[in-house]
Amino acid sequence: MIRYKVTLAYDGTLFSGFERQPDRRTIEGVLTQKVNIMAKNPDPAIVVYGSGRTDAGVHALGQVVHFDFPFDLPTKAIYRGLNSLLPLDMEIKKAEKVSDTFHARYDVSGKRYVYRLDLGEFKDPFKRNYTGNWRFPIDIERVQTAMKDFIGEHDFSSFVASGSTARSNIRTIYEATAYLDKEANEIRLEFYGNGFLYNMVRIMVGVVVEIGSQMRPEHDILRLYDVKDRDQARRTMPASGLYLKKVYYEGEDPQHPTKIPKHQR
């Protein structure tokens, strides 16, 4: 068996999220089906392991999965073969051979997410599935100041949706930036950290836009760390604006090389 690491992009609009579910169109479900077709449907079937889930409607520019394939094919054959079989809203970006100790989920050392926030009064018809929307006047400098409060190791208990199965809510954020694209009338928020809890980015964005629109004090994030109360963060921004941009593995980023300790995952 040869282990392949595959990087893929998808438009999450028409998927019920990443995780396989009966009778639902999911990323894992479609990918598993196509990988098995390519391998002539072996028994037992090939299992596809993702770096983690994305919710319904969330997009990916660089999701990562691994699987063990029965034939030693060149990476180009995996790349082309899967792309030919996959539907148009999924695309393989890269296929690599990896050692059979590599694990797409357990070896993650970090993830990078982008959130696209459209500021139009009415939702642009070309952006409805690809951005979240915020109609209130917003001060980009206030947003940028607030984003800095995310950097570092914090207890994100106020920023996790119910249903999370994580052992710990402690996560470290390495980068958190906000950029106003005037031409597109959008704010792009980018987050890079060692791990993210269930709905965490969408809740973080909900808090920073409220700070940017004077609905919360400038450093309310510091207070939210203390209170550890999800109800005080209120807003979960729409899935349509969220993109999993990149998954980092042990050693890939020399500044932040190590994976998250198992007891925190």
Add this chain to the structure above:
Amino acid sequence: MIRYKVTLAYDGTLFSGFERQPDRRTIEGVLTQKVNIMAKNPDPAIVVYGSGRTDAGVHALGQVVHFDFPFDLPTKAIYRGLNSLLPLDMEIKKAEKVSDTFHARYDVSGKRYVYRLDLGEFKDPFKRNYTGNWRFPIDIERVQTAMKDFIGEHDFSSFVASGSTARSNIRTIYEATAYLDKEANEIRLEFYGNGFLYNMVRIMVGVVVEIGSQMRPEHDILRLYDVKDRDQARRTMPASGLYLKKVYYEGEDPQHPTKIPKHQR
């Protein structure tokens, strides 16, 4: 009755084109329904007149319609009211009051279309509904040279799909440009002329990409004008790449002020 001129954008993906049809979701159908709801469903119903049709899957950044409304509302009320009623894949960009001699179709002096051509080996999942795709090596300078052959008054009989009801196939193209966006890995083709025949832009793009990829001689467009034979233009590029960008009315463009003569429409 007050006549309003309304400029709108739409994502054509989920519409069966512009023209009203029973049991189909069309731009004209949805818009007519919402305008009549806003006017409290008068009898006879308000009729919406478009600048012309767009096909199923074709998008608009600046389609124009007019209608006569029973109440004298401020343009801002028309703008906001319609935007609140319309589905998320349509958006009113502008509402204006016009004289009751203005006609959205008969007073058109020109139209501007853009075609987005993705050059990726596999179709980008975020572009599948928003670009056409061309996988062959293509020389942008050859494309640009070919585009110049469109400029001027020509007989476009080789560039019209069967089913056209136009009285004449003579049209004048004022501008025809091609631009390679390396970062997006796309060619953007832009056409501005006094009128376009059925499927004409998509057929024109099919010919220039074949020229750009050495499948036709550099000035094959000149030969196609002469032969007046649609079969020789072959390819109609996908609707998903085409955008109606702007509709011009008499006098709006000082360089090309007059509308197309009625016998040519």
